[in-house]
Amino acid sequence: MNKTTKSKAVLETVEPIGKRVLIRKDEDKKKTKSGIHLPDKIEIPTLTGRVVSISTEVESDSNYPIEQYDRVLFNPKEAIPVDFEGDNRLYVVPIENIVAVFRKA
Numbered sequence: 001m002n003k004t005t006k007s008k009a010v011l012e013t014v015e016p017i018g019k020r021v022l023i024r025k026d027e028d029k030k031k032t033k034s035g036i037h038l039p040d041k042i043e044i045p046t047l048t049g050r051v052v053s054i055s056t057e058v059e060s061d062s063n064y065p066i067e068q069y070d071r072v073l074f075n076p077k078e079a080i081p082v083d084f085e086g087d088n089r090l091y092v093v094p095i096e097n098i099v100a101v102f103r104k105a
Contacts, residue, residue, distance in 0.1 A: 011056050014082055015053055019095040022053040022082070023074060027089075048102075049091070058095050061098060066101060073100040 016022050026048045051070045058064050066072065075097040082090040 008077060013053075013096050014090065014092075016055040016092050017057075018055060018065075019057055019061075020055050020092050021051050021058060021098065023049040023072065023079070023091050024052050025089045025091055026086040047076060049089075052090065065097055066095070066098065071102040072098050073102070074098045 005056075014022055048071060051068055051072060054066060054068060058066065074093050076091070078097055079091040079093045082092060085087060
């Protein structure tokens with residue numbers, strides 16, 4: 001085989017642009033806080049996730065103290081799902097829709 005037909009695994013990445021971050025949404029909860037398991041069709045929607053990637057515009061702006069791997073609470077109203085993985089848990093979220101960052105004291 002020559003170099004043009006030889007297949008190589010290409011790692012695809014998603015980089016948000018503008019004032020946006022890429023978030024991996026946490027799994028929806030399958031049981032309540034009191035320990036009651038919910039049927040498969042019923043889940044408690046989760047509005048939290050981990051920051052996977054930050055746009056350069058957000059990264060360079062000191063008004064947004066968000067870092068990669070931070071756990072955040074976000075408003076999913078304007079979140080854009082990324083059809084990148086089979087489970088579709090990646091979302092591009094405008095920075096204004098991140099309402100809280102979880103920090104350890």
